[in-house]
Amino acid sequence: MIPTLALNDGNRIPAIGLGTWPMNEEAPGAVRTALELGYRLIDTAAKYENEEAVGQGIVESGVPREQIVVTTKLRGADQGYESTLRAFETSRRKLGLEYIDLYLIHWPLPRVDKYVDSWRAMVKLREDGVVRSIGVSNFTAAHLDRIIAETDVAPAVNQIELHPYFTQAEQRAADTERTVLTESWSPLARNAQLLSEPAVEQIAARHEVENSQVVLRWHIQLGVVPIPKSASPDRQSSNLDVFGFELSDSEMRQISALDRGRHRLDPDTHEEF
Template structure:
């Protein structure tokens, strides 16, 4: 397992397990399998409606709490200072935990212009020791810049859609410059055809790996945190079996040329659903 060190000194597994679009009753066996395989970072959110299922898997696991890294997120409808503090308490109760390791704003929803106030609630949770680190999801450069200008605690992570067809190079460079880690959701481009790309498939054949494993390895080599999702035990294991090969500089360059700036999810400026 590889770890990264966030800007406040906290260590976070670079490869984690995501549960987006996983039903609550499926989350418990899926997370249990992930923990058995060796994952130690689990990424959920209030809007996924599976924090309870994730919490049950954590509770029945033999893995000590201090070895786990649990992330959850505040949803758009809970923006605002007091709303965020309340939403956090409710997430913590569903998870059955005393603290979470990383708490994120799920979307900036710029139309409502309240993400700065929301982030200040995250700062309070951080300063009170109820979360180990705070950050954001789906923030463009201009959204992060406002936090840098108006808030005190540097975001540790910006979790965004990222895969070989949407490489987020400019945003990643900005985050690196400001000591913020980029974290990839939809790292395998859900519903996309990147797994069938001839370049990816060629590299996979060379190493006796799957296209998904090559893409996860590409994320890791790119110094990006990555959270693939699956409910299939064999796929959960496969996605974790990526530490026994390395991509060459030439292969990394070949994948870099695949970028199309192609999103599957919404542009953050257009996501204003509450």
């Protein structure tokens, strides 16, 4: 059984999930096998163009709907109050679901300056009962403060790039201060170099686990939710098997010391539509 973490709205979320970018034709099978293996958090986005395929995998798995936390995200081109409401209905239809468990604003797009209006629409969707929890992705502390100040509603989640090469200590602290749970996209850095770091290899050997399991366990012990992507059943199983060992404080510090302090995409300037 995967542990769950509390959200600020009273709901709970599994401590690890399955990412689906950039899956297309392999998405139904990947989602089905992940759910069969025990995953209960599935992450997609309108931008990924695979919501229908993800929904198909959910149906094919046979896992009861109420046991699954399904996340999707509002794409940049659909930001704005009314367009967010329309985009949600499109995502819900493509996924084939009556409700979405977690709906996120994918990027703040500050130049466009519609994320507050989009957030107000998400608050309405939650009040209407068609979304259980609402959150954001790639938001900075300033972006969070603005939507909280203007709506009195703090996001349940902020999904950000986070891995040992980019530990995001300041943003994690900012999220925690605002009662926002941090999720990690690209938790393994999409980088084979990370998994061959001497520190990671030595810690893995000490615990007799795989290098990737060490990195995912680091996320778990930080109190963030990693969302590794894999279509391989063996890799999915390995990624899920991170609750049977524990890293010491020293090992956690060793992994965090790999931080290079650089993100690939700056939330203040990156635009994704």
